[in-house]
Amino acid sequence: xxxxxxxxxxxxxxxxxxxxxxxxxxxxxxxxxxxxxxxxxxxxxxxxxxxxxxxxxxxxxxxxxxxxxxxxxxxxxxxxxxxxxxxxxxxxxxxxxxxxxxxxxxxxxxxxxxxxxxxxxxxxxxxxxxxxxxxxxxxxxxxxxxxxxxxxxxxxxxxxxxxxxxxxxxxxxxxxxxxxxxxxxxxxxxxxxxxxxxxxxxxxxxxxxxxxxxxxxxxxxxxxxxxxxxxxxxxxxxxxxxxxxxxxxxxxxxxxxxxxxxxxxxxxxxxxxxxxxxxxxxxxxxxxxxxxxxxxxxxxxxxxxxxxxxxxxxxxxxxxxxxxxxx
Amino acid sequence: xxxxxxxxxxxxxxxxxxxxxxxxxxxxxxxxxxxxxxxxxxxxxxxxxxxxxxxxxxxxxxxxxxxxxxxxxxxxxxxxxxxxxxxxxxxxxxxxxxxxxxxxxxxxxxxxxxxxxxxxxxxxxxxxxxxxxxxxxxxxxxxxxxxxxxxxxxxxxxxxxxxxxxxxxxxxxxxxxxxxxxxxxxxxxxxxxxxxxxxxxxxxxxxxxxxxxxxxxxxxxxxxxxxxxxxxxxxxxxxxxxxxxxxxxxxxxxxxxxxxxxxxxxxxxxxxxxxxxxxxxxxxxxxxxxxxxxxxxxxx
Numbered sequence: 001x002x003x004x005x006x007x008x009x010x011x012x013x014x015x016x017x018x019x020x021x022x023x024x025x026x027x028x029x030x031x032x033x034x035x036x037x038x039x040x041x042x043x044x045x046x047x048x049x050x051x052x053x054x055x056x057x058x059x060x061x062x063x064x065x066x067x068x069x070x071x072x073x074x075x076x077x078x079x080x081x082x083x084x085x086x087x088x089x090x091x092x093x094x095x096x097x098x099x100x101x102x103x104x105x106x107x108x109x110x111x112x113x114x115x116x117x118x119x120x121x122x123x124x125x126x127x128x129x130x131x132x133x134x135x136x137x138x139x140x141x142x143x144x145x146x147x148x149x150x151x152x153x154x155x156x157x158x159x160x161x162x163x164x165x166x167x168x169x170x171x172x173x174x175x176x177x178x179x180x181x182x183x184x185x186x187x188x189x190x191x192x193x194x195x196x197x198x199x200x201x202x203x204x205x206x207x208x209x210x211x212x213x214x215x216x217x218x219x220x221x222x223x224x225x226x227x228x229x230x231x232x233x234x235x236x237x238x239x240x241x242x243x244x245x246x247x248x249x250x251x252x253x254x255x256x257x258x259x260x261x262x263x264x265x266x267x268x269x270x271x272x273x274x275x276x277x278x279x280x281x282x283x284x285x286x287x288x289x290x291x292x293x294x295x296x297x298x299x300x301x302x303x304x305x306x307x308x309x310x311x312x313x314x315x316x317x318x319x320x321x322x323x324x325x326x327x
Numbered sequence: 328x329x330x331x332x333x334x335x336x337x338x339x340x341x342x343x344x345x346x347x348x349x350x351x352x353x354x355x356x357x358x359x360x361x362x363x364x365x366x367x368x369x370x371x372x373x374x375x376x377x378x379x380x381x382x383x384x385x386x387x388x389x390x391x392x393x394x395x396x397x398x399x400x401x402x403x404x405x406x407x408x409x410x411x412x413x414x415x416x417x418x419x420x421x422x423x424x425x426x427x428x429x430x431x432x433x434x435x436x437x438x439x440x441x442x443x444x445x446x447x448x449x450x451x452x453x454x455x456x457x458x459x460x461x462x463x464x465x466x467x468x469x470x471x472x473x474x475x476x477x478x479x480x481x482x483x484x485x486x487x488x489x490x491x492x493x494x495x496x497x498x499x500x501x502x503x504x505x506x507x508x509x510x511x512x513x514x515x516x517x518x519x520x521x522x523x524x525x526x527x528x529x530x531x532x533x534x535x536x537x538x539x540x541x542x543x544x545x546x547x548x549x550x551x552x553x554x555x556x557x558x559x560x561x562x563x564x565x566x567x568x569x570x571x572x573x574x575x576x577x578x579x580x581x582x583x584x585x586x587x588x589x590x591x592x593x594x595x596x597x598x599x600x601x602x603x604x605x606x607x608x609x610x611x612x613x614x615x616x617x618x619x620x621x622x623x624x625x626x627x
Contacts, residue, residue: 072440072442072443072446073442073443074442074443074464074465074467074468074471075443075467075468075470075471076467077443078443078445100440100442100443100446101441101445101446101449101450102443102445102446102449105445105449106445123397123421125397125398125399126398126399126400126421126423127400128422128423128425128426129421129422129423132422132423132425147493147494148399152399152400155400156400159400174491174493174495175491175492175493175548176396176397176491176492176493176494178440179396179397179438179440179491179492180490180491180492181462181463181488181490181491181617181623182490182491182541182548184463184617184622184623185488185490185540185550185616185617185622185623185624186540186622186623186624187622188616188620188621188622188623190463192440192442192463193463214535216536218622219536220534220536220538220540221534221535221536222534222535223535224535236540236541237491239534240535241532241533241534241535241540241541242532242533242534242535243501243530243532243543244530244531244532244533244539245501245502245526245530246501246502249535250501252497252500252501252532252541252543253491253493253495253497253500253548254495
């Protein structure tokens with residue numbers, strides 16, 4: 001084993017960034033407070049001043065910070081994305097996570113020494129596409145599509161010359177990344193357009209007298225829960241629909257489960273993965289801190305004796321409490 | 328302005344495809360995109376498609392072969408290269424297919440996610456001459472892309488929109504009432520029972536509040552409503568959009584839909600009247616929200 005797997009944690013604010021660094025993240029990824037990155041939610045993300053502080057905090061401790069700029073900007077958004085790339089560079093962040101061709105071209109041309117990571121939103125499912133981005137924009141790392149199998153990751157590893165990063169924990173998207181417009185079909189905005197899937201201003205939580213809870217997205221009821229039933233944030237892919245063919249009300253796209261690959265560290269290492277990414281810039285500091293700590297402990301234990309590694313029960317229990325679904 | 332016909336996204340099978348393209352051959356459409364974009368399990372054989380390509384070209388149509396939108400390693404390239412030989416161009420829906428060596432015309436399909444003119448211009452370096460704009464892109468941005476990119480632009484004007492694509496087969500999930508993923512249930516593209524073959528037109532999903540929201544088509548999700556830009560034809564014409572695309576979804580009435588658009592483009596029918604005729608043809612509600620920068624399913 002040549003290089004150890006890096007642990008990349010999310011941070012929606014400065015306290016979470018610090019918590020992630022302290023809990024053992026090798027790098028933290030953040031977004032600026034603008035419609036340029038996924039998780040563009042009110043009250044979340046970094047001002048330039050906060051980002052500067054965060055980067056200083058991480059660098060002092062030998063850790064890195066990546067800035068996410070991964071929408072597909074339309075006419076009014078391109079210049080803002082360019083501006084955010086300028087800011088990320090001048091603040092000294094270690095890399096930018098990009099997806100749009102215009103933003104990739106701008107960054108590579110203007111800052112040839114600035115490390116670029118290819119966002120999962122580019123839909124990175126095969127080696128040829130990844131090598132295209134490597135040739136054109138010199139990307140150093142690709143965040144792989146969540147729909148790949150271990151064998152496919154291994155195949156990509158053999159055929160590409162960039163670092164491979166995979167999501168190991170957090171919320172799951174059921175659909176091919178960057179090609180889902182379920183949210184904008186209902187609300188007019190999506191991850192691609194403004195960096196938000198089912199933004200809060202379109203969401204309503206309605207309780208009735210019997211304790212039933214309805215989740216509405218722009219007036220459409222996406223789900224109903226009886227008292228005590230497990231709830232997830234109402235994105236259209238996690239809604240329950242009445243199937244007109246079977247006449248059954250089911251989770252038509254995805255059950256409310258979330259991703260956890262703690263038990264699969266040996267397989268991921270064998271497939272040649274270079275970095276583990278934890279999802280959840282929108283989650284709390286406690287979430288960031290605890291998930292980071294568990295994965296740090298697991299990775300350390302794995303490298304001590306790879307052949308003996310098993311995910312400990314207490315780790316799994318802790319992660320279960322923090323996840324947005326059953327798994 | 329020309330009319331193009333998108334690739335058939337539904338799992339129609341040989342007989343239905345033949346009958347459909349029989350209608351198309353005699354219609355007033357200029358460009359026809361052909362091939363499998365949605366799922367490799369549904370791919371028609373070369374023997375089935377070659378006669379269709381020949382028939383369409385004999386009638387003066389330009390034929391483009393469309394690639395898959397989602398592809399993995401061991402590249403599922405299917406029959407693309409062989410079909411391309413007999414056709415006029417290639418619609419690339421995943422950058423992996425950019426490596427196909429060909430002298431034929433290259434088109435950036437809607438799944439390449441060109442949301443601004445710079446992205447379009449960047450792709451022209453690789454010989455791409457035409458870009459199909461993703462449906463989520465609003466009017467203001469389309470205008471900017473047409474004006475600044477120096478490329479031919481195609482705008483999707485009519486049909487249920489593919490608003491999501493997955494590796495999961497949502498048809499299988501629905502019919503087996505699976506509450507786990509296909510992968511967890513041990514179902515993959517290599518051993519699926521092709522349940523979508525029993526439901527070639529897909530089926531609708533209704534929200535708890537009663538609205539028809541989506542339509543399931545294997546690993547693809549359609550808008551339940553029919554996206555329709557008939558009332559904006561004059562605007563797109565003045566903008567110098569090269570072509571509009573009609574999605575290949577109505578088997579019987581496709582030539583009538585094409586006729587209505589042609590008549591409006593040739594100023595022989597007014598947009599409002601045409602809208603009424605289209606409404607009568609489609610059994611589903613119309614929408615145009617994406618184009619106007621609003622929720623996709625709205626109609627104004």
